[in-house]
Amino acid sequence: MNKLGFGFMRMPLVDPNDQTSINMPLLERMVDRFFSSGFTYCDTAWMYHDFMSEPAVGKAVVSRYPRSSFTIASKMPVGMIRSHQEGEDVYARQKSKLGVGFFDYYLVHNMNVANYERAKKFDMLSFLRDKKDSGEILRLGFSCHDNAEYLDQVLSECPYFEFVQLQINYLDWESEGVQSRKCYEVCVKHGKPVFVMEPVKGGTLAKLPAEAEALLRSVHPDWSPASWALRFAASLPGVEIVLSGMSSLAQVEENTAFMKNMDPLSHDDVIALQDAAELIRKTVAIPCTGCRYCVEESTCPKNIPIPGYFALYNTEKLRERRDWSPEKNYYADYVLQGRGRASDCISCHSCERVCPQRIRISEWMRSVAKELEENNDMLV
Ligand code: SF4
Ligand code: SF4
Structure with a gap:
């Protein structure tokens, strides 16, 4: 399984209070390590890092590697545009900020009720389908944080979307608010590959309450809490990519090492995660993922x-x-x-x-x- 994707939304910063102060020398070393381990998927978006993620990816990835050696995913911020022309302008600026002539993957960002209506109102769905037909977008998808019923509706009305990016992690799997499992099952029903975001729930699952970590260590002493979370998402059939918003070289080294030759979780492993989730739910106060x-x-x-x-x-x-x-x-x-x-x-x-x-x-x-x-x- 070669499912690890590099999410460029939590890059290392020089000043922790300034999202634009990306530590480029460190980021380049992280990218080098990611690619040299055999991974290729790079995920960015218009508004990440106060609009500076795409230029950073342009510098750290696009300008330093042959175009055929990596894949780029970015997203249309329909929630921020006020006209069709503005959507076209944003799309053109994304290509220029990244320095690419085409997108391997392009998504409608956060397809909730308001953004779906806005995308239709400004005729952005036809625009994106035209880009797909012309070869500027190789695969067209959308990210979704909404409930399973709504996701089912969108996929029924728009069967041309080729993949869906969903929030999936073992803590949200049975959550009524997030509905990870139900949304995943909707995608399976529609035959759409799933790309996973927030597998570590914004870092929440990287540092567990002592009792939960002890439980998981008793099953696999060498597995870190974050690796359990990534393994859970990557083990699901139909999941094509698992994004990790990596912030340090150590995270890249750890993730690439175990994701390269990862076996799916066993039934007993999944049971252990369910038990750990129960312990975690008792301690995390606010289920914020830091999506901003x-x-x-x-x-x-x-x-x-x-x-x-x-x-x-x-x-x-x-x-x-x-x-x-x-x-x-x-x-x-x-x-x-x-x-x-x-x-x-x-x-x-x-x-x-x-x-x-x-x-x-x-x-x-x-x-x-x-x-x-x-x-x-x-x-x-
Ligand atoms: S509170 Fe803000 S950052 Fe946290 S999950 Fe909600 S939108 Fe995202
Ligand atoms: S934090 Fe309070 S004041 Fe600020 S947008 Fe939310 S509800 Fe309004």
């Missing part, structure tokens, strides 16, 4: 860095030592840089309308404020 839709497809009137605060909150809640909190320090840094506090949230719900995990963000902001603002001496 809430800050990139929506504008918070209070300039609150939602995924950043949720990540801090989740880590704070898992913390065993309570005598000192780096999370409160990070939180105060955000505020010092002029970002809104969690307690500034006015419950306008605009972020919630685009959250694929259907998180009640405004309600959680009250908990974040209580946890990270109270008794935080670093806030002035």
Whole structure:
């Protein structure tokens, strides 16, 4: 199985608070290691890293390797365009930012109800089908965070889509909110290959609660928690690519080493993962994947860095030592840089309308404020 894809949405940064400060020398070493291990699939998108992912992939991949040695996937940000012409312009700029003449894979990004209607309204689906017919797009697909019933509807109405990118991981497999299993089964029913995003759930499954990790280590002592998560997704028949948003050379080295010659999980392994998921569910407070839709497809009137605060909150809640909190320090840094506090949230719900995990963000902001603002001496 050669299913590992490099997701260019969590690249290494020089400044952790600046998504555009991509550490290019390190990224190039990561890309070199990925390709030298026999993998080829590179996934980017218009808005990743505050619009700087595509140029970074252009530099680290396209300008340094023969075009035939890798495959590129990017996505039409239909949620951000306001006219057909703007969609055409974005598509042309993506090709130029990447430095490619064609896309091996091209997706409609986040095909939810609003974006599907918008794609039809601006006639973007015909535009993309024309690009496919002309050979500029080799395979046309879409990513989807919506429920299985809706996915079934889209695939029935648009049978020309050739693959679907889904959020699949062992924690969300039976989740009623995400419906990983049900969505996967819809794709199988329609005969569409599945490309997996968020197999490690935005890093949540890389660092497990002690009890869950001990359980998995008792089955395979040498497998890291992140490798369990990738193995789960890659073991599903019909899954063609499993994306990993790799941020360090160590992650690339680990992932490429075991994904190169990976055997599918056994029945007993899957049972162990189900048991681990039960243990994890008891501890992770907010099921945020860090996808950033809430800050990139929506504008918070209070300039609150939602995924950043949720990540801090989740880590704070898992913390065993309570005598000192780096999370409160990070939180105060955000505020010092002029970002809104969690307690500034006015419950306008605009972020919630685009959250694929259907998180009640405004309600959680009250908990974040209580946890990270109270008794935080670093806030002035
Ligand atoms: S609900 Fe709160 S966090 Fe979300 S956009 Fe509105 S003010 Fe910002
Ligand atoms: S709150 Fe929702 S939209 Fe925002 S980063 Fe988390 S999962 Fe994504």
